[in-house]
Amino acid sequence: MRALILAAGRGAGLYPFTETRPKAMLPVAGGMLLESALPKLRAAGVSDVVMVVGHCSQRIIQHFGQGASYGMTIQYVHQKEPAGIRDAIRLARGHFHPGETFLLVYADVLTPGNIYRHVSQTFGSFNQPVAAICHTPQAQDFGTVYLGADMRITRLVEKPTERAMGNYVLAGVFVMPYRLFELLETREMDVSLNELSATDGLRSAIWEEPWLDPKHPWDLLRGNRMVMETWREAVVDGSVQLRGAVQFRGPVRIEGDVVIESGASIFGPCFIGQGSFLGNGVLVRPYTAIGANAMIGFGVELKNCVLLDGVHVGRLSFIGDSVIGEGVRVGSGAMTLNQSMDGPTVRVRMNGGHVDSGMTKLGSFVGDGARIGASNTLASGTLIAPHEVIPNHYTYPRGES
């Protein structure tokens, strides 16, 4: 079966990271959303992919190319304006032929297990269109479904009201007939699926394992943790250099050419990317993912955070419950506060209002290429734009910086 992957979405709620990258290339556990999806699709028997790209499409095409390194062929379809899912699917119509059934995949969905295999097996067992469904506490952000007997989807609600908030939600993976393209010519996505359910029958495939479609920056921490919780053993590349006594505990994953100075403590599950350097006495606590070519200075503490590629953190800094963008420079002695004194959960200022993150501990979210001067203390729930520069903070001479 061929797959149609929708990777054009911008993911505006994931500011500041989606300013400079497509949502499908957001980082979790040392990889990217889409990067973890392709091998699973391959394992589910997909070798032919049509991918709709839009926002920052060049980054996707450069990274995934024709798909050779994933054992598949990838053809790209360009969605020039961000016009939604219906438009994205319609653009790909010419790549499929009447009578064909295909896997329809939203590229920004994260599941540690292979949801694609589950869905295609459900299709194989029942020979009917299939939609994966799952439970999520954030049902308000998704289309929800009503189930009849035999797992048939009887009704689909695109914007759930209070009533339907406890329903299963669409999990972003489908097996669809070519007819979907025809339906979408004149109908919205939800109407088309309802119609398909009435005529062809739409079967649900219940996904009970962890699942996440990130909607907010802190969801990246959730996704990171979700993947790392499935890790069972440590994997340390043979080229890793330990310069003295380094303490390891739990499932740590360390890629090639990493250098770790003496006195560091690395507590898994955690990930350290290719070519990174960790100075003396660095403390890496569980659920930390450090991208490639990072420089972590003496005595830095990292906890439940994601650092993208090329991040430098100066000595004696603390980064916790935070996501730090690509190439960010954090000066020495910087600190991300990660608790609010106002309430049990941290509220984040976004789009002129406040959003309750629902997280009791939350640090900062720093866009790609930003610079955070030495000795700064970032309030919990701070968002920093890409390439923003925050000057060094010092107490003498006064009034200057």
Place this chain on the structure above:
Amino acid sequence: MCGIAGVAGSTNIAQRLFRGIAALEYRGYDSCGMAVQRNGTLDIRKNIGTVESVNQNERLTDMKGLVGIAHTRWATHGGVTRENAHPHSDNNGRVAVVHNGIISNYRDIRERLGKAGAVFRSETDTEVIAHLIAHHLKQGAGEFERAFVAALRELEGTFALAVISVDAPGVIFCCKRESPLIIGLGDDANYVGSDFNAFIEYTRQAVILEDGEYAVVTRQSYAVKNLRTEEPVPKEVTEIEWDVEMARRGGYPHYMLKEIYDQPATVQAALRIPRSDLAGVARMIHGSRLAFLGGVGTTYYMAAMGQYFFSRFSGRYLPAVSTDELPHLADMGPEDCLVAISQSGETYDTLTAVRHAKRQGAKTAAIVNVMGSSLVRAVDLPILQGSGPEICVISTKAAMSQAVLLLLSSLELGRLSGSLEEAEVLLLRDEVASLGDRIAETLNERSGFLHTAARQHQRMKNWLYLGRGIYYPAALECALKMKEVTYLHAEGMSAGFLKHGTISLIDENMYTIVLMPAPEEKELHALTRSSAEEVRARGGFVLGFRFEGDEASQGLFSEEIVLPRVSSLLAPFLHLVAGQLFAYFLAVALKRDVDRPRALAKSVTVA
């Protein structure tokens, strides 16, 4: 629902055929049989019981032959007897038939063939097919296929069937009309089956028959034809990737969830049971001095719920007794009766209690799911609940149906004893008829909240379920579900009982779930609220299961699950559903073996 399997091979096929029906056993398991063709004769062996027990008694796997058909049965009409088990044959033993579905005009055919000399040995509609084919053979149909087609054209109804005959060595004839049937294409054999499971071990190449098609299958070939025109139908061979277990569970991740979702349908099935049957049980109770409700495990809790229904609608107190204790407790006489409840009808403790009652001359009735089971045969008045096979070891849909049947029976007793008018009974039955929709609403709109709560609190190891009135046995049942499937410590308790000792357990390691009554039950509601407050006052965490429109318990709980607004009649049933889902989601989060929890068996047949 029944299961059909067939194999045409080049070596002995008995083992493969047997494994075929063993794999189809989830479609039904009250009786089974196999027919194998060898040296111009048909060997047919069949009996009642599970596939494994029939094999022990009939040595199915010792049969010898190159072509055969087999069947596993879930009786819906006609008793579970050896005679009614499939395969069926004609009087000369030349044709053997297995069948899934209903022949609606079988009485006419049976009468006609009977006059022509056919002797029928079973009560089934299936047997007429064998006689009808034999009849057409005798009429000089010529080739066997002609007789097969002529016979099929006379049949009305919905069915899938497979036939072998000594007149067509090495061939399986099969046909589909609305019931499923597929052909499997193997290297050294071809197969037929009700679904993939019949031959999944041997091949993944399949040809799917459509309605109105029949097929002629040998070990090397297959031909699919249109039953009306007899023209060949070109078929595509489907290579299907599927997960065997998933197909069996109808796509649900576990049988438990499937059976929870079956409940709207099983409630409707319970409502279709003729009122006269339930009135029979009510008459028996009405005419007795002492009447007991008996069950053990979940069925005891259903009996305990039944007490409240009988008390509410007939003013009569029927003590619920755990059947393991009944012989030690209740002296019964000819003027007394026992209504026993059992899904399998093979529960040792319940059978023993029924025998105890009978020995003392008491009358007996039973609510039971498996037709032909020992309990059905043992009691004076069996009520078959018709919930369909329940595979998960933990009872959900069968228990729900039992509670509904006790409620419906209590209405009949109310009518009989004069506490309810006929019009009231009809109104109440109408209300019960809406239960299926309310359950579906709970499953659809509330399951996510239960899922979130289960994930959130999966590390809590001690749970207390509290309820008052009928919500007390509902709390006991919810706690039992949790114990069975999550292996966590859970206790059900009447909320008023709590302060007489158990409340000393309340601390941060013990969570409490309170089953709130419907808001209209004001007194019960106020009492239950005060119990929740007692727990909270001691720093206990309380998860409330409450109903929509329940203003009085706003702010009472640490967290709450809000169930659809219903009357007090239906309220306890929705608590059962919530309890099932909560236990299920917790078990999945804790990675338990949901359908086969450790140490438990589907029917406990030992003391």
